[in-house]
Amino acid sequence: MDIIVIEDLWKVYKNGVEALRGISLTVKEGEVFSFLGPNGAGKTTTIKILSCILKPTRGKVTVAGYNVPTDCKKIREIVSVVPQEFQGFSDLTVKENIGYFAKLYGVKDVEDVIEGLELKEHLDKKFRELSGGLKRRVAIACGIIGNPKVVYLDEPTVGLDPKSRRNIWEIVRSLRGKGITVFLATHYLDEAEKLSDRVAVIYRGKIVKLATPSEIVSEFRKETLEEAYLELMRQLEGEGE
Known part of the structure; x- marks a missing residue:
């Protein structure tokens, strides 16, 4: 199709x-x-x-x-767009960033996305402290949270x-x-x-x-x-x- x-x-x-x-x-x-x-x-x-x-x-x-x-x-x-220039909320943690987008989409269970993108150990880090690769993973997580x-x-x-x-x-x-x-x-x-x-x-x-x-x-x-x-x-x- x-x-x-x-x-x-x-x-x-x-x-x-x-x-x-x-x-x-x-x-x-x-x-x-x-x-x-x-x-x-x-x-x-x-x-x-x-x-x-x-x-x-x-x-x-x-x-x-x-x-x-x-x-x-x-x-x-x-649909979801993950732009090249995605910046996230720099002073919020990874968990808070993902939670914000989950709330927008009305999603309560985000564990699968967090596990799938291997972000569990980084949840309490602020977005601005992440490496480029981790920032990109958070961006994708925020993009796919709404399925x-x-x-x-x-x-x-x-x-x-x-x-x-x-x-x-x-x-x-x-x-x-x-x-x-x-x-x-x-x-x-x-x-x-x-x-x-x-x-x-x-x-x-x-x-x-x-x-x-x-x-x-x-x-x-x-x-x-x-x-x-x-x-x-x-x-x-x-x-x-």
């Missing part, structure tokens, strides 16, 4: 900038779907439209059968050390294991290759590739998704000259 459907989606800002220029894609329920592309390509704009932060200029967008923007109240109940159907992760491992990155990878895999759809925007191609069922590459507001990581690697006759992506970018930038 397709839980996200985008058809001919455009987003044109008031200054005339065309952030999205007719993109179309589907995301299957329970898959990890990675969104790749250079800065300014339209990744964050797409996530903001899917999560009802921005309104589309035109096109059709549905999430779990609900339309954007007319059904946004229902959509917000079933969403779709989680949007925007650059979830940027700036993290290798061990912390791999901890986040395991969390993403565990979300998929629970049937949660993960929409991942990342610049790390090894991350996308290891985690994704499928990837879409967006360039200057248009989808230029949509396939499994192995299909893209095979198409460009490369060893890794990163090498294939760089070759695709080289070809696209050459066409634009």
Whole structure:
């Protein structure tokens, strides 16, 4: 089943900038779907439209059968966004941060989330005292506490050390294991290759590739998704000259 459907989606800002220029894609329920592309390509704009932060200029967008923007109240109940810049409440403890979001969603039992993200020994630490990796785990905990159907992760491992990155990878895999759809925007191609069922590459507001990581690697006759992506970018930038 397709839980996200985008058809001919455009987003044109008031200054005339065309952030999205007719993109179309589907995301299957329970898959990890990675969104790749250079800065300014339209990744964050797409996530903001899917999560009802921005309104589309035109096109059709549905999430779990609900339309954007007319059904946004229902959509917000079933999706969660974990932004790259999530800061939490710096002077509150981990427990208090998670408790705040649990109260927002009307959730009483948070033990499974705390256990799953290995946060039990850190509950009494203030958010500002945490390492980058722990802050990211708390961000994800706050994002999934309401048991969403779709989680949007925007650059979830940027700036993290290798061990912390791999901890986040395991969390993403565990979300998929629970049937949660993960929409991942990342610049790390090894991350996308290891985690994704499928990837879409967006360039200057248009989808230029949509396939499994192995299909893209095979198409460009490369060893890794990163090498294939760089070759695709080289070809696209050459066409634009």
